[in-house]
Amino acid sequence: MNKAATLFALVALAGAVTLAPGQASAADYTLTIKDHKFTPTELKVPANKRVTIEVINSDPTPEEFESHALKIEKIIPGNAKATVRIGPLKPGRYSFVGEFHESTAKGTVVVE
């Protein structure tokens, strides 16, 4: 690999990192993980709008908030919280899981 490629790579990475994310605002909704279960299990959100959800992991173990329908994949360390952005979505039901405890950690986003 020559210098040009290294430089190219560094610029690409720097570009991705230095772009400051948009103004952080308080999340629109909250989901809590406790004993590997989500509360609430159903979350109603408006259609055709981007909304933010704060996911609070009250368990000491990490969890991966995952949904193919919502196109989210995010690790939340134990006793930590994370913000996810979803939408704009069409009306319907979108399921999500905690991938590390898929048998119990299940929920649905209801878009209406």
Added chain:
Amino acid sequence: MLGALVIVFREVLEAGLIVGIVLAATRGVTGRGRWIMIGIGAGIVGAAAVAMFAGAISQAFQGAGQELFNAGVLALAVVMLMWHNAWMARHGREMAAEMRQIGSAVSEGAKPLTALAVVVGLAVLREGSEVVLFLYGIMASGTSGGSLLVGSLLGIAAGAAFTGLTYFGLLAIPQRYIFSVTSWLIALLAAGMAAQSVHYLYNAGIINVLGETVWDTSWLLTESSLFGKLLHTLIGYTSQPSQLQLIAYIGTLFAMGILMRIARYKPRERVTV
């Protein structure tokens, strides 16, 4: 135990596929084993480090640190894959000729190996950090850890076996086609990664346009199924792609094609002038 096996296997699968493709793409290049092992080793060390700092990473950049990190890692891998394909476009023919002449070993191949070792390292780092966190969760929760741990180790073994399967599957391709087949695979791999990378930027709230879903084929195949997951890694299959993802995907393929064309024609011009 089965649950743990499935989860770990799913994570290892993606990195395993990439390693298999890289192994096939570098067939007959001397020193490739060493480079790829360095890539895997560095990836595992990196995965442990990322897992250790998972909390700090996700808190960084107003909570968008994890998305930015993933977007950056994927973008870097895309650049490396482009670099590899451009290099192969320029030197592939000579390499193929040389391989036919002296049997198998090609001494000149050291150059693209660094780029591909980086790609392997990044793939292992990304998927591996999730495995490490999952294993940490098992250890931390104590009692029932034993059988889950066995399941996880079997999952890693199954993922590694899959690497072998990919590699030997690709080896079945006749030697004279292998460069063009692996170039195509790498181009599609890169396009899929670019689509994932921009989607992470979208999830981070950096890009806030073009988020509409273009089509939905989840009735046919979802990424949670094994075949869907395979296609997702291989060609970037997404059942509900956004406009942004589609643009990144097609744009990357175009950029790759143009870059390879430029790389291919340059030496000839120099010869004729």
